[in-house]
Amino acid sequence: MDGKSRQEFDLFKIAGVQIAIDYSWLVIFVLVLWSLSAGYFPEVHPGYPTSEYWLVGIVATLLFFASIVTHELSHAMVGNSLGQPVKRISLFIFGGMAHLGHEPTDAKAELKIAAAGPLTSFVLGVCFFWIPTLLGFRHGHPMWASVFDYLGFINIALGLFNLLPGFPLDGGRILRAAIWARTGDFRRATARAADWGRGIAWGLIVLGAIEIFAGALVGGLWLIFIALFLKGAASSSYQGIIMEQVLGGARVRDLMVHDPEVIDAGTTVAAAVNEHFAHHGYSGFPVLEDGRPVGMLSIAQIRDCPPAERATKRVAEVMRPINQALEIAPDATLAQALRQMSEAETGRLLVMENDRLIGLVTRSAVAHFIMIRNELGFSADERSTDRSGAPRGAEPPTSNPPAASAAS
Numbered sequence: 076m077d078g079k080s081r082q083e084f085d086l087f088k089i090a091g092v093q094i095a096i097d098y099s100w101l102v103i104f105v106l107v108l109w110s111l112s113a114g115y116f117p118e119v120h121p122g123y124p125t126s127e128y129w130l131v132g133i134v135a136t137l138l139f140f141a142s143i144v145t146h147e148l149s150h151a152m153v154g155n156s157l158g159q160p161v162k163r164i165s166l167f168i169f170g171g172m173a174h175l176g177h178e179p180t181d182a183k184a185e186l187k188i189a190a191a192g193p194l195t196s197f198v199l200g201v202c203f204f205w206i207p208t209l210l211g212f213r214h215g216h217p218m219w220a221s222v223f224d225y226l227g228f229i230n231i232a233l234g235l236f237n238l239l240p241g242f243p244l245d246g247g248r249i250l251r252a253a254i255w256a257r258t259g260d261f262r263r264a265t266a267r268a269a270d271w272g273r274g275i276a277w278g279l280i281v282l283g284a285i286e287i288f289a290g291a292l293v294g295g296l297w298l299i300f301i302a303l304f305l306k307g308a309a310s311s312s313y314q315g316i317i318m319e320q321v322l323g324g325a326r327v328r329d330l331m332v333h334d335p336e337v338i339d340a341g342t343t344v345a346a347a348v349n350e351h352f353a354h355h356g357y358s359g360f361p362v363l364e365d366g367r368p369v370g371m372l373s374i375a376q377i378r379d380c381p382p383a384e385r386a387t388k389r390v391a392e393v394m395r396p397i398n399q400a401l402e403i404a405p406d407a408t409l410a411q412a413l414r415q416m417s418e419a420e421t422g423r424l425l426v427m428e429n430d431r432l433i434g435l436v437t438r439s440a441v442a443h444f445i446m447i448r449n450e451l452g453f454s455a456d457e458r459s460t461d462r463s464g465a466p467r468g469a470e471p472p473t474s475n476p477p478a479a480s481a482a483s
């Protein structure tokens with residue numbers, strides 16, 4: 076699942092891994108808290124003061140949150156120990172995601188990283204079930220005991236759901252590792268596992284529809300939401316891999332525009348429009364101040380500046396200030412550049428070397444490059460060998476373009 080242009084904020088760091096939360100996760104947090112404090116606990120254990128329901132609700136929700144973080148952290152820990160670094164974990168509306176820097180380089184590593192998550196959830200589940208007995212409050216405090224039973228149940232359910240053999244769920248990654256190990260063909264293994272992912276998504280959609288007809292509207296809708304997400308993720312993860320293969324080992328350096336046209340930060344917006352945008356046919360330019368890049372000015376920012384103010388406003392006031400998300404090294408791959416552009420929601424990146432602007436790489440140039448390579452029939456098998464990926468078996472190009480069949 077690769078929709079990383081989501082809105083998220085950093086929460087804290089554990090063992091070098093940044094935990095970030097997508098704003099959509101707050102919706103889930105409130106929903107879980109509310110359904111537990113105002114629904115589940117009052118119904119199962121009537122007669123307590125409202126404040127106590129909210130207290131157990133908060134504890135249960137926080138531990139639920141911690142359980143998901145622990146599940147993702149286990150992927151990250153195993154990944155890091157196998158030299159497949161994970162620097163970031165995002166929590167969003169459907170759970171969590173550990174961002175691997177790149178696809179695993181061998182099937183065994185993939186299997187270990189994937190299996191760590193469900194295994195951790197099962198261990199957590201058993202521990203939670205055991206806590207009330209261990210600490211001796213199963214009979215003295217039945218409501219608190221049921222908090223831990225609920226967490227035990229949730230963790231076992233989380234482990235089981237993630238074991239469904241559809242990519243990009245953990246079970247789908249295990250399936251991919253198995254096919255990969257057997258055939259030596261990463262691409263075909265990913266295609267099969269993604270097919271299973273879409274198949275399972277359809278199964279969940281049917282199940283959700285049945286639930287809705289049976290009267291469980293919220294549960295059914297929720298299942299359908301998860302299924303749609305899974306279906307989209309299966310397709311986009313697979314397309315991302317195909318994209319990397321089509322792009323081969325091409326680097327930003329190969330495709331960048333050298334010494335791009337720049338705009339001075341002190342120029343007025345009106346002058347920038349007349350002297351640069353109107354003349355060169357580019358939709359964005361790097362902005363320099365004293366010879367150093369300080370931002371990017373694109374049509375979007377000009378559109379946001381009212382025409383009456385353009386004669387007086389300086390470019391520095393309306394540009395998008397530069398940050399690391401807008402910079403890329405010349406040796407980065409084009410696949411990395413594309414990913415970074417979509418994360419930063421920009422159509423162009425500044426190519427920087429030794430703190431100096433040496434070029435500009437644009438989304439449209441990469442798109443053009445992909446088109447040309449496709450027309451010429453380049454695929455994974457002809458790509459250059461300088462890429463750090465694992466050696467993968469040669470497969471004749473399929474008669475069915477995978478990207479087309481993956482489109483939803």
Ligand SMILES: [Zn+2]
Pocket residue numbers: 146147150192193237245
């Ligand atoms: Zn997982």
